[in-house]
Amino acid sequence: MNEETRTFGYLCPECGKPVTAARDFFTLAAADAAIACECGGSVLRTSYDGKRYRISVPCGLCGGVHTASCAPERMLRGATALACPKTGQFSCFIGDAGTVERQMKELAVLAEKERQDDGGGAFLDNVVMYEVLSELKDIASRPDGITCRCGSGRWKTRVRRAAVDLICADCGGRLRVPAATDRDLDDLCCHMKLVIPGAAPR
Numbered sequence: 001m002n003e004e005t006r007t008f009g010y011l012c013p014e015c016g017k018p019v020t021a022a023r024d025f026f027t028l029a030a031a032d033a034a035i036a037c038e039c040g041g042s043v044l045r046t047s048y049d050g051k052r053y054r055i056s057v058p059c060g061l062c063g064g065v066h067t068a069s070c071a072p073e074r075m076l077r078g079a080t081a082l083a084c085p086k087t088g089q090f091s092c093f094i095g096d097a098g099t100v101e102r103q104m105k106e107l108a109v110l111a112e113k114e115r116q117d118d119g120g121g122a123f124l125d126n127v128v129m130y131e132v133l134s135e136l137k138d139i140a141s142r143p144d145g146i147t148c149r150c151g152s153g154r155w156k157t158r159v160r161r162a163a164v165d166l167i168c169a170d171c172g173g174r175l176r177v178p179a180a181t182d183r184d185l186d187d188l189c190c191h192m193k194l195v196i197p198g199a200a201p202r
């Protein structure tokens with residue numbers, strides 16, 4: 001086993017395929033690394049400033065891009081997972097090839113399941129979903145309770161198995177509100193207002 005390389009894995013938000021690639025320690029320290037999906041739709045990037053690694057990873061779960069800053073110990077040893085702040089699920093894995101490939105398989109299954117469950121079917125947790133929907137209704141009833149960064153106040157909801165998507169009726173921007181656990185509900189209740197981030201610039 002070669003210990004001197006790290007494998008990176010993420011799910012491409014454009015085509016939905018798992019992307020994995022290895023980079024050796026030398027490359028990671030010496031230059032910025034870029035790992036692109038073969039579809040050309042997304043790129044994971046790392047950079048190193050001599051103290052910390054900065055990683056920007058396209059997220060196959062929420063469609064956004066997340067950045068993380070990791071100390072070299074975390075980046076180069078053992079296995080690390082980076083969580084998507086919107087869905088609370090791990091969306092990027094860094095570690096040895098075997099671990100990353102195994103995790104990526106599970107992630108691909110999870111994302112596929114979400115896609116299939118889109119529209120109809122049982123909710124992951126009926127009580128939480130019900131509470132999240134009624135909380136959303138409360139937020140929406142406040143003046144400017146739910147708006148989009150593009151300036152629109154018109155939006156529609158799309159109920160999924162473990163989340164509710166708020167979609168801007170004007171620009172198509174999307175905010176995913178997780179609705180799987182009690183914690184999701186607590187998180188939502190902290191918000192007096194919600195802002196849809198607006199359509200991703202292309």
Ligand SMILES: [Zn+2]
Nearest residue numbers: 012015037039
């Ligand atoms: Zn792709």
Ligand SMILES: [Zn+2]
Nearest residue numbers: 059062084086
């Ligand atoms: Zn995400």
Ligand SMILES: [Zn+2]
Nearest residue numbers: 148150168171
């Ligand atoms: Zn909008």
